[in-house]
Amino acid sequence: MRIFLCSSAILAMMLVITSCSNSSSDQTIDSAEWVDIFDGETLDGWKRLNGNAEYTVEDGVIVGRTKRNTPNTFLATEQTFSDFILEYEFLVDPYINSGVQIRSNSNDYQNGNVHGYQVEIDPSERGWTAGIYDQSRRGWLYPGGLNENAAKAFKQNEWNKVYVEAIGSSIRTWLNDQPVAYLVDDMTASGFIALQIHSVDRAELVGREIQWRNIRIKTADLTPKQADFPYIVNKIPNTISEGERQQGWISLFDGSSISEWRGAHQENFPPEGWKINQGELQVTESGGGESQHGGDIVTRDEFSSFEFQTEFKLSKGANSGIKYFVTEEYGNTSGSAIGLEFQLLDNDNHPDAKNGIAGNRTLGSLYDLITAEVPERYVNAPGEWNHARIVVHPNNKVQHWLNGIKVVEYTRGSANYKALVRGSKYKDWKDFGQAAKGHILLQDHGNAVSFRSVKVKRLD
Numbered sequence: 157m158r159i160f161l162c163s164s165a166i167l168a169m170m171l172v173i174t175s176c177s178n179s180s181s182d183q184t185i186d187s188a189e190w191v192d193i194f195d196g197e198t199l200d201g202w203k204r205l206n207g208n209a210e211y212t213v214e215d216g217v218i219v220g221r222t223k224r225n226t227p228n229t230f231l232a233t234e235q236t237f238s239d240f241i242l243e244y245e246f247l248v249d250p251y252i253n254s255g256v257q258i259r260s261n262s263n264d265y266q267n268g269n270v271h272g273y274q275v276e277i278d279p280s281e282r283g284w285t286a287g288i289y290d291q292s293r294r295g296w297l298y299p300g301g302l303n304e305n306a307a308k309a310f311k312q313n314e315w316n317k318v319y320v321e322a323i324g325s326s327i328r329t330w331l332n333d334q335p336v337a338y339l340v341d342d343m344t345a346s347g348f349i350a351l352q353i354h355s356v357d358r359a360e361l362v363g364r365e366i367q368w369r370n371i372r373i374k375t376a377d378l379t380p381k382q383a384d385f386p387y388i389v390n391k392i393p394n395t396i397s398e399g400e401r402q403q404g405w406i407s408l409f410d411g412s413s414i415s416e417w418r419g420a421h422q423e424n425f426p427p428e429g430w431k432i433n434q435g436e437l438q439v440t441e442s443g444g445g446e447s448q449h450g451g452d453i454v455t456r457d458e459f460s461s462f463e464f465q466t467e468f469k470l471s472k473g474a475n476s477g478i479k480y481f482v483t484e485e486y487g488n489t490s491g492s493a494i495g496l497e498f499q500l501l502d503n504d505n506h507p508d509a510k511n512g513i514a515g516n517r518t519l520g521s522l523y524d525l526i527t528a529e530v531p532e533r534y535v536n537a538p539g540e541w542n543h544a545r546i547v548v549h550p551n552n553k554v555q556h557w558l559n560g561i562k563v564v565e566y567t568r569g570s571a572n573y574k575a576l577v578r579g580s581k582y583k584d585w586k587d588f589g590q591a592a593k594g595h596i597l598l599q600d601h602g603n604a605v606s607f608r609s610v611k612v613k614r615l616d
Contacts, residue, residue, distance in 0.1 A: 160511070188377035193374055194368070203234055204232075204605050205228050208226050211231045222361055230350040232260070233350070236346050237259070241374045243319050246369075250313065254354055255354075257275075260347040261344070269341070270291060273290060274290070277352075281314060283300060285307075285316070285331055285336075297339055298387075302387045317331070321380060330381070337384050393467070393609050407610070409607065411435035417454065420453065429442065429449035429450015436608050437607045440604060441603060458594055459594070459595075460548075460614075463546070465611075466610040468607050469540065476501065479498075480594060481496050481568075492599075498556050499518065499522075514527050530563050535558070543560065549615065552567050554567070
């Protein structure tokens with residue numbers, strides 16, 4: 157059964173709605189059947205927000221056309237929605253991008269700016285369509301690059317179909333039946349749905365079209381679709397979602413317990429230099445240099461092939477790191493330990509960013525070996541949370557990811573890797589970084605750094 161949102165006869169039987177057109181934002185839809193929220197003829201039930209680009213209805217399709225020197229323009233439903241399954245089709249000019257807002261709002265925040273989750277429309281070579289962006293707030297939550305199949309699913313210059321589940325704290329997306337994004341987040345539980353015409357500033361981009369059709373929703377008796385997603389982004393601190401648990405993720409820090417950790421070269425957790433505060437595992441500021449206070453901490457377990465992730469927050473000018481394949485076999489018992497290192501650094505305010513070779517000691521780099529390729533717009537400033545992810549595949553291919561962007565890739569033990577080691581500070585360490593297994597380490601470099609949502613998944 158298909159139901160049109162503004163058909164009075166059908167609404168009277170099937171929907172609970174206070175009015176159809178000229179409606180207020182507290183209207184509700186409660187239907188286990190699909191409900192069309194675009195009637196194919198008018199824009200009844202929708203309102204334009206923020207910019208003044210134009211939306212029209214032509215041949216049963218909503219057409220948006222870009223306009224110069226106007227902010228992003230949104231066509232928003234007058235109804236708000238919390239849990240739902242949404243479907244729509246879109247056709248986009250290959251030279252512009254767009255998106256569909258879900259659980260979004262326009263209120264006192266930023267003087268009425270539309271803000272909330274956006275399901276991306278990206279026809280560029282990057283191919284991040286159906287990734288999840290947080291409009292006017294946190295930026296990218298699930299970049300499309302986290303799922304290499306996303307770009308393959310997009311059809312250039314053709315109609316594409318998007319399927320969105322927003323159930324509780326879980327938001328999942330599909331593009332042309334291909335699973336794309338899986339986000340767990342609890343920042344916003346409800347809001348309107350809105351179509352976006354992106355702002356443009358060049359004359360050649362004026363008048364470009366984005367079209368939508370077959371926009372429908374259901375809001376009751378929701379059954380999650382069975383699907384395999386390669387990666388889940390969980391933005392709720394120190395939790396393991398059910399989806400992550402099924403993938404094999406375990407917590408190394410749940411906001412209170414340090415049972416999975418001990419001091420490097422020690423039996424127990426350091427008695428000073430580290431503390432748990434407000435759900436964060438914190439290195440306290442000592443100003444004494446590397447491992448001069450509490451010292452580094454290592455996992456009690458060892459790992460061979462694995463995925464590791466954590467959120468981290470640097471203080472201004474801070475230096476720290478995440479080391480892996482740490483074996484403690486090199487004889488140094490001062491509190492530090494040797495291993496491959498995902499560098500954590502305030503590039504703008506710490507001198508080490510200019511040391512090494514060609515920036516190979518900057519944030520996200522394989523310390524002193526490979527420079528991270530990090531677009532600046534994906535890095536959050538000191539005092540804000542960033543996300544680090546390390547993937548070690550069974551074939552020894554290793555990746556560093558920063559805020560959902562792959563910034564380093566190499567293969568342990570390869571000829572190229574060994575050449576890099578010979579030119580580094582590790583040249584005198586026998587078989588550096590090539591152990592079959594090792595501990596994961598969080599570094600005390602004397603600067604205040606916080607960690608949370610520390611997780612690992614074995615791949616062997």
